[in-house]
Amino acid sequence: MIREFGTGDIVYLVFAARWTLALTALAFTGGACVGLILAVLRISSLAPLRIMASLYIQIVQGTPLLVWLFLFYFGLSIAGLPVNAWTAAAFAYSIYGGAFLGEIWRGALIAVAPTQWEAGASLGLTYLQQMRYIIMPQAVRIATPPTIGFMVQLIKNTSLAATIGFVELTREGQLTSASTYKPFAVYITVACIYFLICFPLTQWSRRLEDRFNVAR
């Protein structure tokens, strides 16, 4: 039976958006852990570490996120390791997010002038002290706008988790559309909710970028 698309459905969609946000938080946290390690490995003075990290980034950036989701969700359960949608998503998004954040952060680390390392070393600081007190604080400022930009991509890409049975915003839209038969109204609403989440972030990122350019 077909029902009307009403206020109740909109409320449901807004509620479903919390899973989109939860998934984004999970993906970002996982991706940040992987990305931080990759970024540091990528600027390591040891060539094997650099090559390993670079290989990882090349492979992940050259493969679709959807394939990683399928690999962990369907692939592992056939291999005898049944995983739930959360676990599969956690792995896939961490691997994917890590590769992109790793590159963004490596860029930020090498954007800090090499003379800053030298100045720290010349004062007798250890490598870790130089990293922690001199390089990182400057790199964070450089990395913040593109990191927020990536987060916007991440929010939109959580919709792919719908394919492994996650009921987040997009999946909830599909379900609502199927039962109300009002795809146009439903997906416009879905798009608006995504936009309302992403727009403030892009604005924020743009403002930070402007401020950074002025400060330089």
Added chain:
Amino acid sequence: MSRVELTNVSKNYGPLRVLNDVSLTIETGEVIAIIGRSGSGKSTLLRCLNGLEPIQAGHILIDGVKVNDPDTDLRKLRQNVGIVFQSFNLFPHLSVSDNITLAPRLVLKQSPEQARKIAADVLARVGLADKIDALPQQLSGGQQQRVAIARSLAMNPQLMLFDEVTSALDPELTGEVLRVLEGVAREGMTMILVTHEMGFARHFATRIVFMHEGKVWEQGPVADTLSHPQTAELKSFLDAVLN
């Protein structure tokens, strides 16, 4: 024991030999001005002294400690060897006070209060006591360089290296930095300066070292060396910079 002793030091960048069999001895309290054309190896020589650049042959001793020895703790050595760079290299995200106190707190384990007191002292020595809470970008180039000197002084080094510290400054700002250097020299600091400031070298250096093609081409007491160059290369260099 000499403060600095270089014996047959050679350094290559790939196939390019930038230091070629350099030997030089510097005693405590000396102020050495290293002069020479760009590309003659003067800055490289300075950077080898605190281990920022490795050398391929010879050895460098600072207060008897071998710099080019894998067993030497370079961090410990660098606590005694201050270096000031052409481009200041202040930490732009830190206040003047934090720029100066960072290493004393982390490396010398001074308390924040103690470190800040020393920061106030060294800033007074470079004439910037009122800038202790400023950010580097709020200062002029000359002031930034004076903070960089203060940052180095705060570690209480036994030897200070100055790598063309006035070259990035507008002419009207070099004077204030040179006056700070004079003050440091008067306090008896052992100093090695790579410099283009012949006036400063003439008045405050104890010895001139002229480098050419990666070698110590000529050296000697300032007045003598500058007025009676022994080699054609130094003579033509002096003609070029003095006229």
